[in-house]
Amino acid sequence: MHREVVQIVKSYEDAINQNRIIGSICEDCETISVPPRAVCKKCWSDKIDFTTVEPQGKLITWTVIHIAPPTYVDKAPYILGIVELLNGERLTGLLRLPEGVEPEFDMEVEAAFEESLEGAQRLRWIPYHK
Amino acid sequence: MHREVVQIVKSYEDAINQNRIIGSICEDCETISVPPRAVCKKCWSDKIDFTTVEPQGKLITWTVIHIAPPTYVDKAPYILGIVELLNGERLTGLLRLPEGVEPEFDMEVEAAFEESLEGAQRLRWIPYHK
């Protein structure tokens, strides 16, 4: 009867620290969720496992943040967007674009991982190099 | 119909900055409240004025705080108590006792005001000197 706490956030952060993006995969209906979830968003099963997902996607919306919180003031202006992964799941992330490259709808991007940081905030998106 | 905001806390802090303790006095029933109140605690009248009260009283309870919040860590251990003023009203405050003097029930104290600080936190209680 008693449930152990499943540390989903920790699993995600640990994976990011290993330069991987993970999702949860439902053992009952195979639905993948990114970020991972303890309960399947489709069938509510809690039989979930983790799976590493392709770190590529396209940009579906974005903003350039000029007025930032204290911890991000030094980085402003910075580009924040929502990336739709190849499997259709979505993540919010920072875009790091080469000088002169502007964000655009459906721009293909891939994940990069900031070296100096820890956990979820390491994730960056850069233009996809085929 | 529209009510202006009465800045009671500011009035109290301003008074402390002038080395005075004030209370509110009800114009209807003359009840004095320390700290001051916008609404009389006895008759609910909102016709109140400020009055400076005698900065003396007796110690009705106290503690010696050993584990303190970050801003007070340097001061620990420190004595915090509740002082009953001559008019029966009560205030929480820090006790500053000479070396070798221990707090005791009904100890007579008077207000002192810390020079380097601002507002309500300037208030200190020291043994009463007749």
Place this chain on the structure above:
Amino acid sequence: MREVGIVGVGMTKFGVLGRVTSRELATTAAREAMEMANIKREDVDAIYNGILSPDIFEHQMHSAPGIPDYLGLNNIPSTRVEAACASGGLAVMQGIISVASGLYDTVVATGSEKMTNLPTSHVTEALAMCADDVYEVSLGITFPGAFAMVARAHERKYGTNAEMRAAVAVKNHKHGLHNPLAQFQKEITIEKAMNSLMIADPLTLYDCSPITDGAAAVVIVPWEKAKKMDGPKMKVSSFAQASDTMSLHDRPDITGFKTTQVAARKAFERANLKVTDIDFVEVHDCFTIAELVALEDIGFFEKGKAGSATLAGDTTRGGYIPVNISGGLKSKGHPIGATGVSQVVEVFKQLNGMAGQRQLKDVNYGMTQNLGGSGSTIVCHIFERGD
């Protein structure tokens, strides 16, 4: 559930109010509301307080008991609710539920916030904390940023552009001219709005509501009791609340808020009303795009049509549906916890002919929509004339 009514409202000036606590502000608004309702103070059974974060803004938790304390109302229940920028609407709703249940006969619902103690970047951070800390905030999201992403998605799909958004700001500033309690009483132009400081591209300063101190309050009683009272009143036709994912990216469609759609539909169903029955509405224009999206999600306009309708004047006084006659968050100001309550205050004043220079004519039904986070909480209310 019993039918419920509102019989008094109060609201402080909204603005930059100096050294004053949210508790003093809430107390002031509550006293005004209780005076208008002409209720005996000992009749107040309970208080609800909507407030975002006295923790961060004022180094004070446990704000609710402080209100009956300052009112001299000893020992009555006082409950804080928090739902980001929807905290105020939710406090009103919980107050309504508690009276509708039969538990209490007279409840004062208050909303309050004291924000201007902190510098802007710290306020930006505090508000951002209403988004998902792990998947959004740690990456530097801000609330203007979240709504900017909504605006860009909406623009792509429906062509809702900067001029349409600016038209919301211009209209709400114009409405706010006639609200003496609003933070701003000044007209702006489309050009000025479009060329103002960039906050989170494509949203500029004039797309954003300001940082504000203030409080509002309402007195809630059973409708049977309200009917016997002489003063101004309105009936609660219905209310509804909905939630959605914390992270914007977890929703299939970000050109609207499903929470507004769900809450508004429930509110209409419970009141047995249609959107065309509503005479005016106060929506949550924390950002200009939020007003447009709200109007579409409630159903005043088809998806994608609110921008051009606003440009055409359909949402102003005398238009198809007057929106944010109070000035909205944009001009009235946005003291977070107070906002949802102040929307109810405006509906009350309009339905009782107490809105002074901004009074609408022949209004029978008014609606409010209060939003928290990036739409993760929505609270809607519908009210009707009490006479």
Place this chain on the structure above:
Amino acid sequence: MREVGIVGVGMTKFGVLGRVTSRELATTAAREAMEMANIKREDVDAIYNGILSPDIFEHQMHSAPGIPDYLGLNNIPSTRVEAACASGGLAVMQGIISVASGLYDTVVATGSEKMTNLPTSHVTEALAMCADDVYEVSLGITFPGAFAMVARAHERKYGTNAEMRAAVAVKNHKHGLHNPLAQFQKEITIEKAMNSLMIADPLTLYDCSPITDGAAAVVIVPWEKAKKMDGPKMKVSSFAQASDTMSLHDRPDITGFKTTQVAARKAFERANLKVTDIDFVEVHDCFTIAELVALEDIGFFEKGKAGSATLAGDTTRGGYIPVNISGGLKSKGHPIGATGVSQVVEVFKQLNGMAGQRQLKDVNYGMTQNLGGSGSTIVCHIFERGD
């Protein structure tokens, strides 16, 4: 109001739980409660969450919508309430009101807190923020300090001494031995308790509850529905909430909490019960003195008599009134928002014979008392067997 019952409970391990969010904890407890209740997930109408400060502890506001989000329950209302250390009890109470009103048929009330991310001095500060910022916190008050002042006043008036307080700690640690979800399963002695580190004179380390992570949840339904369900259940006999001044110094008598007296009296009146009808109680022993004062204020003992009664064993299993059989906050741990809910969880387990090694015999009525701030909020519940 409709009669209301509880039909399922859940609780995580209480302790130092590492990298996990309060949202994950609340979700886990909610799933366990829903499973025990054997309700269909789509039947959940709303969620309430009691939590002190995800703001300060986790850089996260607007915690409530995150729970249905993680549960996959789309768009249902989710409301955060905060009343310092009484947040959990208040979430249960608001959930009960919402079901009693007829608005909702199935509500999950959760309480949660993730505290151990911060160093002790920062936790001390966060908790102190539940006192009055202007008149107490700015002067360096802490919660151990506030209760130390109560303890000293109580000792002066009634002679309640360090040994009597230590007896509370010894007794609750002994009770906690048999609670596998408690933070501590270890016996202590009077000597060890009295000679432990001084925190706020006269309160030592063993007079204080620990810093804890954890969550708890209950499922609330109308009693008519509960009666038709097969699983464990209990009926809500009554509930009551009271408030008092924020500052301790503003109260005429600080050897007790008038809020407990008022809330307990109301709870007894509403349930038509007397204190002698109660078979066991979970009281808010954030500090040992708080348990003694609670027992006197509720009326289990005359004022000033709880200390000697505790020394005599009257509050242990098999005593006159078993108090904090769960281990209490002292041994079970005190994850602020979860505490009040976990008290209800314990009563449920006892009334349904699910308490394992700590099961009491022949119990029909259980009571909870949950305290916030220096007693500025109190929430009491009384429950009865459902069979």
